[in-house]
Amino acid sequence: MTMTTTNDMIAASPARRRFGGGDLIGLAIILLVAVIGYFLFPNNLALLTRIIAAALLVLSLDLVTGYCGVATLGHAALFGAGAYAAGIASAHYGINDPLAMLAFGIVAGAVAGLICGVVILRAHGLPQLVLSIALIHLFHEFANKASSWTGGSDGLSGIAPTALLGLYEFDLWGRTAYVFGVVLLAIVFVLLRLIVRSPFGMLCRGIKEDPVRIRSMGASPKIALTKMYVISGAVAGVGGALNAISTQVVGLDSLSFTMSAESLVMLVLGGTGTLFGALTGTVVFMFFEDVVSAANPFHWLTMVGALLIAVVLFAPKGLYGTAAAFVARRREAK
């Protein structure tokens, strides 16, 4: 039984191909959507940049939840760590170069990923979930109390990134921030495609399917998952740093349980275990949020809840997963 699933899994995904035509098409679609977004919403680039930052968080969550099967409700800790690191570097140490801030965000995200990974992977099932919730609350409390560093509940302000590469100022319309974000997303996407297709990525999938079998094959699930957590932290850190650079303020909400839960909702809405699913979910969710909360902010939580229940009941594979399965069925029928 387990053997057939593992074999199916390996046969189903062309692991040998390093970076094929499908990936180029995916990259082209991302860039195309980004260009269309730029021309459709020239006055709302801040929202689009926020979507990109959230997409990076959801991609990062997909790495641990979709590919490794770790259920976590505390993933915003990694994102917030990146955001605060980039913000603190600028506000307290005068490191205002965006790329340096980004580097700080990545490192902080990776460190937070290592911490969270080591703690969360100690348990399974319910205790694992509880650990992740406790961790995000711990990070939140910590940021709240260390207010001389983080600004506490007022948020961290005084972030003033200088021109990108010394050439492009971050303007009021957020054009630079948007282009910066799109480039980051494209780079991260290509790297993640390579990682999830690599033998290491396949190992992580194998662990999700059957950890006992992987262990008997001689690999250590824990080390592999911790590595994945660090990668995931770096990706979330990119998102956090992008958020700090583009909005020039970091609030406690970037470390909140709600943010973690929402990122999980976005992931599941799009479909776990595929990078496109993560991206689809984020875009749909964020637009939906923008429309609904503009209409009536009070019903937002109810809507999210209803949306979640509907996805679980009617589209358990998520939007992208359901669409992909539909296309695959059509193709088979021919």
Place this chain on the structure above:
Amino acid sequence: MQTVLSIAIDALAYGMVLFVISIGLSVTMGLMRVVNLAHGAFAMIGGYIASYAARDLGLAYGFAVLLAIFGTIVIAVPIERLLYRRIYGAPELTQVLMTIGITFCIIGIANYVFGPTLKTVPLPSELQGSVDLGFRAIATHRIFAIVCGLAVAAGLWYAIEKTAFGVKLRASVDNAAMAAALGVRTEIVYAVSFAVAVGLAAFGGVVGAELLPVEPYYALRYMVTFLVVVSVGGAGSIPGALVACLLLGAIDTTGRYLMPEFGEFFFYLAVIAIICVFPRGLAGRAKG
């Protein structure tokens, strides 16, 4: 000495309230293997109903409590029939999403219906004031909460260990398929224990309204606390849950008294430490 004693009493009362609310979660989690994040939401519904009945309708406290319990059960049973039924045996992530979705919905609706303010459940005059123990006065309500907790613990122990239903319940917890094969109607066992669990949650929500104030974000704020109790105590274990509640109540209350600034911080730190040391809970069974 005074401080130690007041900490002890408060910790005991808080722990007992936690116990009343989370024991139902523990039993259903052990029985149905559903990670139910919406349990706190049911306690919150109980608190709201009691508050509405006692404050706005002016009913007696005891009557308000009964109304809260039955009202919450009436609300929860259709949710179980329509939604929970579908996620039994589903992967954990699915269960988490479904139940967190339910929680969000309930929070949103509570916010809409009752508004974002704190709701109080007015206490009857017998429970106000304090009892003088000679060397120290203790708020009557604290004693009431402690007594309620003990009564629930004793009642559950009796029901599970000594009655025919308890035998079926334990059989279903250990091996649902085998119990069903031996003629236990597991569906009924599930439904009854779900109803009892929800009723206890509502009861705890009302009794503990002084300690855990009822407001729309109640369900999210204490979600982790209730889940922690279950994962620390081990799902399905009453003694485990009792020990976990007293332990966590003590940690939380002591933290609040001695370091009010960092109370929450140490609570979560302690939670992480406990789970890291006992990943299967204090009285955990081998499989989770």
